[in-house]
Amino acid sequence: MKYDDYLKKYERKTGKSRRLYSRSADIFPGGISHNIRYFEPYPFYVNSAKGKYLRDVDGNRYTDYWMGHWALILGHSPAVVSSALARQVRNGTLYGVVNDVSVKLGEAIQKFMPRAEMMRFCSTGSEATMYAVRLARAKTGRRVIAKAIGGWHGFNTTLMQTVNYPYEVEEGPGLVQDEGQYVESLQFNDLESSLKVLETIKDDLACIIIEPVLGGAGCIPPVAGYLQGLQEFAKKNDVLFILDEIVTGFRLSPNGAASVYGLEPDLFTLGKICGGGLPIGVVCGSKELMSLADPVQRPDKEARCAIGGGTFSANPVTMTAGLATLDFLKKNKGSIYPKISRLGEMARNGLSKIFSDAKIPCRVTGTHSVFLTHFVSDDRSIANATDVATSDKKKLIQYHMALMAEHGMFFLPTKMGAVSYVHEESDIKKLLSATQDIVDSGLFKQT
Numbered sequence: 001m002k003y004d005d006y007l008k009k010y011e012r013k014t015g016k017s018r019r020l021y022s023r024s025a026d027i028f029p030g031g032i033s034h035n036i037r038y039f040e041p042y043p044f045y046v047n048s049a050k051g052k053y054l055r056d057v058d059g060n061r062y063t064d065y066w067m068g069h070w071a072l073i074l075g076h077s078p079a080v081v082s083s084a085l086a087r088q089v090r091n092g093t094l095y096g097v098v099n100d101v102s103v104k105l106g107e108a109i110q111k112f113m114p115r116a117e118m119m120r121f122c123s124t125g126s127e128a129t130m131y132a133v134r135l136a137r138a139k140t141g142r143r144v145i146a147k148a149i150g151g152w153h154g155f156n157t158t159l160m161q162t163v164n165y166p167y168e169v170e171e172g173p174g175l176v177q178d179e180g181q182y183v184e185s186l187q188f189n190d191l192e193s194s195l196k197v198l199e200t201i202k203d204d205l206a207c208i209i210i211e212p213v214l215g216g217a218g219c220i221p222p223v224a225g226y227l228q229g230l231q232e233f234a235k236k237n238d239v240l241f242i243l244d245e246i247v248t249g250f251r252l253s254p255n256g257a258a259s260v261y262g263l264e265p266d267l268f269t270l271g272k273i274c275g276g277g278l279p280i281g282v283v284c285g286s287k288e289l290m291s292l293a294d295p296v297q298r299p300d301k302e303a304r305c306a307i308g309g310g311t312f313s314a315n316p317v318t319m320t321a322g323l324a325t326l327d328f329l330k331k332n333k334g335s336i337y338p339k340i341s342r343l344g345e346m347a348r349n350g351l352s353k354i355f356s357d358a359k360i361p362c363r364v365t366g367t368h369s370v371f372l373t374h375f376v377s378d379d380r381s382i383a384n385a386t387d388v389a390t391s392d393k394k395k396l397i398q399y400h401m402a403l404m405a406e407h408g409m410f411f412l413p414t415k416m417g418a419v420s421y422v423h424e425e426s427d428i429k430k431l432l433s434a435t436q437d438i439v440d441s442g443l444f445k446q447t
């Protein structure tokens, strides 16, 4: 089948979504409220989700591998979370003052991640990373922030640099050029060149902020020694090492990527999973560092780092969903993590074999429960965001559309997939046989 045939099939089964998209396009720029949620010809509109399935307004069902931006490790609307939420909603949704469940969630996070000696809750990951780098500047009195090329830390203005390819070109209107002057970017997985860059800026370098596995930029795990090398440089030069664990926290392991890769970040950020499907961001660190933001001990504003939280920070609904999720993870971690990592590996190995048997050059990257296919023109590896950006994205879009249109499986086109606890071995087998079917249909042969 050709791409056009898959597109027609998609359009035939999503008439109501098409009409909703045309209304959306009159309301929201691009018809969406998050740039990556648009895909061609238009996204399907969901009106319910349960377990591993999304259901759209036309009644189609999709096995979901996007899982709410990888946040839903227990699947959609798990009973433990929805029953806790039903109770909480009856007791109020936003108190606007402190609540007991935030204390319980904070303590639960500390048990999993003892380096979170103190933390501040906010409502998005974008805020958490913004606060983390502000704390680093406050602590060091320096201005420059180092991040990875392609590294995604959310939409906060400070870190909105070298996010989209071509990375050397400015991110676009609305960002003041001067802001970029205080952000330097490193080639992920290339320790030698990263250290060279760091060496030239170390006198004014406040922090290195990095995702342990590049997520939005293409599902790239770190090569051995890379993150450790950055951390070592940071410690040696009194630069703060910040790990952005918004995706990897509670996904790679219950204790996060720091424990998987043996890292000791000065600060780290969490989000996604620990909100149990509701909006959250968390900035975590040592007592010493976090107390820079303490408004009680530091009543004078000159002495205090101004980090906030916001109207919806630590709201009881998010706190309850997060706590129910972490309780479940704590009780079942022995079955959850081995299962999702094994299924992730099964997907990576199975997909690699199908494409290699069909002589379609591609690399399947990932680690633990996350994976992504990259179509390449030669035998080069995928080690950084530039490798991903210069791979054949068109083929990947077509593959993801074929899965959606013909096989009822959803990957947000071009984005990495995530296995959740609700997926079974049979789902991965279905994904592999759907992929085989798409290969056999000749989609990848068209020019």
Ligand SMILES: Cc1ncc(COP(=O)(O)O)c(C=O)c1O
Pocket: 069, 123, 124, 125, 126, 127, 129, 152, 153, 154, 155, 211, 215, 216, 244, 245, 246, 247, 271, 272, 280, 281
């Ligand atoms: C690594 C990382 N950091 C930060 C963010 C931003 O989080 P949010 O979308 O909650 O603002 C994301 C979002 O995908 C992310 O992947």
